Amino acid sequence: MRNPYDVLGVAKGASEADIKKAYRRLAKTHHPDRNKDDAAAKDRFAEANAAYEILGDADKRGQFDRGEIDNDGKPRATGFEGFSGFGGGRGNAFDFENMARGRGPHPAGGGGIGDDIFSTLFGEAFRAGGAGGGGAGGFQRGPARGEDIAAELSVTLEQVAGEEKLRLTLPGGRDVDVVVPRGVVDGQTIRLRGLGHPAPARGEPGDALLTIRILPHPRFTVEGADLRAEVELPLADAVLGGPLRVGTLTGTVEMRVPPMTGSGRTFRLRGKGLPRKDGSRGDLLAKTAVSLPAGEDAALTAWAKGVRGEGA
Template identity: 50%
Template sequence: MRDPYEILGVAKTADQADIKRAFRKLAKKLHPDANKDDPKAQDRFAELNSANELLSDPEKRGQFDRGEIDAEGKPRGFEGYPGGPGGFRRGGFRQGPQDESIFESFSFGPEGARRSGHGPHDAGGFDDVIADILGGLGGRGRARAGGAGRGETPRGGDIEISVPVPLERVVEGGPVKVHLPNGRAVEIKIPAHVAEGHRMRLKGQGEPSPFGGAPGDAYVVVAYKQHPLFKVDGADLKADVSLPLAQAVLGGKLRVPTLKGEVELSVPAWTNSGRTFRLRGKGLPKADGAAGDLLATVRIVLPESHDPELEELMRRHLEPKG
């Protein structure tokens, strides 16, 4: 297959909105119902679908840009049969039980576009495109756009809602409030040890159907909320920890905050300010179920109150020797 960027007519720097606009424009132009006298119309439309399916998925787009997969979604150097390892058949349509592509369930025949499923990546865009196309071909659009020619009414589009979750809630799990586009607020339970980017489906909470069909779904995506103590670095956390001057010189036990409460850190004598200690497994959950680390950087602090003895000690230390 040709380069998907070339097929959609967009630059490699195009954002997702540019890709969606380009797809909608070309889908109307290349749809087989709009090109009934062109025997290659179905092939061109399938090629367009395949290119959009790859570039509209950030993960697959990244793999393609890095050269890990080809334009059909197959690993580079894959010489197997269509539909083999890699989960794609010729034309780039995904198959298998985990399929989320909206395009695999489309076919084109005497009755036009048929659809048997609805995936999370279309956000209503493909239904709207089909409706627009068929609506301009003799008034047949609404009956056939999402109903496979059987009067089925197209459903509303799916939406994604990014929800900032406190880091403690990410580790422990618990309820968070989600504000829907329709103004409603619902409470959902975040599972414990959930990684950033985790998606949860709220059935029927997406966009309403412009044709009176069922509403789409809402997908809640976990994002990390900014924390007053910790900075996020992948699955690791970074924090500055105050180290009293006496402990910096003599060593001792230092209380270090974590997302699950304080722990003791053994600080050796003569520890310089800026030294970083790694507390393994005290960071954020990873997608594989493991946990990142906490990187605690000590910062030497002086006593809060005036200490004449300390000042005298420092004066003696600064006096010229001999």
């Protein structure tokens, strides 16, 4: 895969919000469901998802920026730098070209060591060279990898908040248990490794690319990790102040409103929103809507007219 920053089209110093925005734009543009006639869209979609798996995770992003993992998120090979080998300095540790031809430095009284050193580094596959011959000229790629499959999982806000484990049937009829990832956003695709199509000749199976769809909620709207909701405030409590019970995704909580609280005032209930990747939670922003008791409309209208000096 290309450099994840290039894939998402963001700078190395981009904020978490910019990275998420870039990912969601690419995922929406290249999603296979929207590009059924474009075979290359699936590859671009998978590439954007793989890039976000690295840059969307603070730990993995740090590892990538420090050079500890490569563009595919795999640990980089270590141990070669500084090896002085057979000739002294770091600059001439190995003459790979000559050694691959069996013409490299020889131990005293010994034969060529090119094949031996490559067999040590890369395994017997180099020595045997597969069916086509030995040494570097016969080195071949491993078995082909199985194809990826695409699937969707619809979840409720309650399931996101609870990070619940859900049973999902993948294309082909395979049942798997999936834990709703912490900090997931609508439209995000997660990679379930090894759950795609099997590969021929005992190769590595493909992956399942699972797109998360967060279902609309009757009471809450989502703003990142925060939630917004409107709560009904009785007129007496709005005038005099008092306790107000507010429903959240994880149960009902009680807060106090001050006297003379009007409609449209927003209160922040910290930690009652959705989970973030770092384990913290967003807030619930509760907006008041003052409600009048039944039968009070006429009395209030008459009172208002009396204040304004209007006739009955």
